[in-house]
Amino acid sequence: MRVTTERLHLRPLRDGDETDLLDYRGRDDVNRYLESDPLTADAAPAFVAERTALTHLTRDGDRILLGVELDGRLIGDVRLKSSGTLADRQGEIGWVFHPGYAGHGYATEAARALVRLGFDELKLHRIWAQLDPRNTASARVCERLGMRREGVLREESWFKGEWADLAVYALLASEWAEM
């Protein structure tokens, strides 16, 4: 599972990624709207080991998680998770990037490659994303991908010490084909 885009190389996580991962996933600001807490040095080896084999959507709940390399450095990761059953052909997409590489379109470029993989190769029917609407940078990635904002669930969860809204964005295979 390897994908090359104009500027980036997407590939499974592997031993040795711990330092680059800690650089961004270890930060408070990066985890502000993620379910996770900042990654620690102690937890990093297990984090990598649990994710190196996430390369297929062949069973319900499977995930693909790819590290995103720029000039040989891991600057982020993107994931596509089978939601519902495989027969539903629904994929939930997500992205996490190093703030030091923000503002260049890298997240959008990597996510678009994953959307292409999801629709063109894995034959998904719908790809969707969920996010806190205050996470405007993430919402803009959805919009650049052509995803539709389908709605906002008000105070949908108790999240990191407060009630949080949840916005859902989605793109259908038929809409992707028209782009």
Ligand SMILES: CC(C)(COP(=O)(O)OP(=O)(O)OC[C@H]1O[C@@H](n2cnc3c(N)ncnc32)[C@H](O)[C@@H]1OP(=O)(O)O)[C@@H](O)C(=O)NCCC(=O)NCCS
């Ligand atoms: C969400 C996140 C990936 C967005 O990062 P980002 O840098 O804003 O997104 P991109 O890499 O796609 O860059 C887009 C920006 O680069 C600009 N840009 C510059 N060159 C570009 C290019 N060639 N192509 C596209 N955009 C380009 C865009 O205009 C845009 O700027 P704007 O948002 O101010 O309009 C990042 O904020 C992040 O990792 N956050 C923490 C984790 C997180 O919250 N994940 C999502 C959970 S739902």
